[in-house]
Amino acid sequence: GQQLNQSPQSMFIQEGEDVSMNCTSSSIFNTWLWYKQDPGEGPVLLIALYKAGELTSNGRLTAQFGITRKDSFLNISASIPSDVGIYFCAGQRETSGSRLTFGEGTQLTVNP
Amino acid sequence: GAVVSQHPSWVICKSGTSVKIECRSLDFQATTMFWYRQFPKQSLMLMATSNEGSKATYEQGVEKDKFLINHASLTLSTLTVTSAHPEDSSFYICSALRTSGRKYGKNIQYFGAGTRLSVL
Numbered sequence: 001g002q003q004l005n006q007s008p009q010s011m012f013i014q015e016g017e018d019v020s021m022n023c024t025s026s027s028i029f030n031t032w033l034w035y036k037q038d039p040g041e042g043p044v045l046l047i048a049l050y051k052a053g054e055l056t057s058n059g060r061l062t063a064q065f066g067i068t069r070k071d072s073f074l075n076i077s078a079s080i081p082s083d084v085g086i087y088f089c090a091g092q093r094e095t096s097g098s099r100l101t102f103g104e105g106t107q108l109t110v111n112p
Numbered sequence: 113g114a115v116v117s118q119h120p121s122w123v124i125c126k127s128g129t130s131v132k133i134e135c136r137s138l139d140f141q142a143t144t145m146f147w148y149r150q151f152p153k154q155s156l157m158l159m160a161t162s163n164e165g166s167k168a169t170y171e172q173g174v175e176k177d178k179f180l181i182n183h184a185s186l187t188l189s190t191l192t193v194t195s196a197h198p199e200d201s202s203f204y205i206c207s208a209l210r211t212s213g214r215k216y217g218k219n220i221q222y223f224g225a226g227t228r229l230s231v232l
Binding site: 043050 | 118144146153154155158161205207209211218219220221222223226228
C-alpha cells in the first residue's frame, strides 16, 4: 500500500547528540503519529499531532505537524543508548476509517 | 495508558497446522482492531481491519480464507492462520483503536507486542 517518505533510513550517532528525522507525503493527513519499535516488539506511541503547525514535546522528544499537513518531523535531543530502535511516522486521514499509512522507518543506532 | 496484550509472543508449528493469535485491549473497549504483518527490516503492512460483531475487511491481496479474523467482543480479536506453510512465517502485530468519542480526530491505534510465527 501507499507509504510515506521517511528519512533518513538509518542514523549512527554518538550518545549526547541530537537527532532529527522527517516524513513527507504528496497528500494531506489530518493526524500525524510517531511510534518507536524495539526489536521483537510492537510499535509504541511516542507523540500524536492533530493540528497543522502543532509542536508537541514528550520529554526529550519534539515533533511538529507541518503547516501544509503533508509533512512532520521528530527531534530527539541529547540521545541516550536506550533511544536505539526503529522510529516510524504514520499518517491518518479522516476518510480512512482510522487506518494508518506508515513511513518506511528510521533505524537509530546510538554509540555510547 | 492504553494497554494491548497479544498472545502468544512466539509460536513454532508444523506445516499444515493452524495457529491462533489473540489480541486483547486490557483497559479500554475497541470496536475496531487491526492486524499487520511485518517482514524483517520493513514497515508494517496492514492485512485486515477487524470490526466487532461484523466481518473483517481485508486488504487487497490478503486471503480471507487463509487468515481468519474473529472479533467477538469489544476487547478481543483473534487471527487464525489456517493450514500454515513456511511462507507464512513472519511477525504479526495487532492494534486496537482507542476512540475519542468524536467521529473524527484523536482516534489512536495502540499496538500489541507482536507474535513471531515460524512454520517448519
